[in-house]
Amino acid sequence: MKKILLVVVVAAGVYFGWEYLFAPAPEASPVARLSQFIDAQVDEILGPLPFATEGQIPSPAQNDQLRVLREGIRDRQRGAAKDESRLYETAALLCDDLLRAGEERDRHIGRINDTRGKSTPSALSTDPEKHRLERLAFFENGIALSWQGASRKLRAVIDQRYRQVRELERNLSEP
Secondary structure: OHHHHHHHHHHHHHHHHHHHHHOOOOOOOHHHHHHHHHHHHHHHHHOOOOOOOOOOOOOOOHHHHHHHHHHHHHHHHHOOOHHHHHHHHHHHHHHHHHHHHHHHHHHHHHHHHHHHHOOOOOOOOOOHHHHHHHHHHHHHHHHHHHHHHHHHHHHHHHHHHHHHHHHHHHHHHOO
């Protein structure tokens, strides 16, 4: 009897240990993954443009990840209850706001790349390279100021929408 009990206890321990240690973690909801994305990427999306680099500035690749998140959110929204549907709708709108911010950043980076790709004649300058660098700095500073204003407005919209998502999440988790 003791041997059977010992075998049963060991088998149960192995089973539960296996489930606890090696079972895959449950997948986070699309809204939770969006929150993780925002925590990790929002400052890169809305932060200053990278002027210190030489040559062409590459565009960040966050938009593809955001589109996948938005589709996951829309998929969950289709079968959700009314309150959850509102959360998913707001989260999808937040994805759209982040995508719009990424596209605006890409436009500003494109303007910088266009400026860097153009040759500027300097017929009146005694130092053509100095003139070229001054002209480049002039245009890049204008683009930086434009991006600064645009990103400030976009951040306000994104922050407000993110607060709405967090509030809806809290309301759903309360009994």
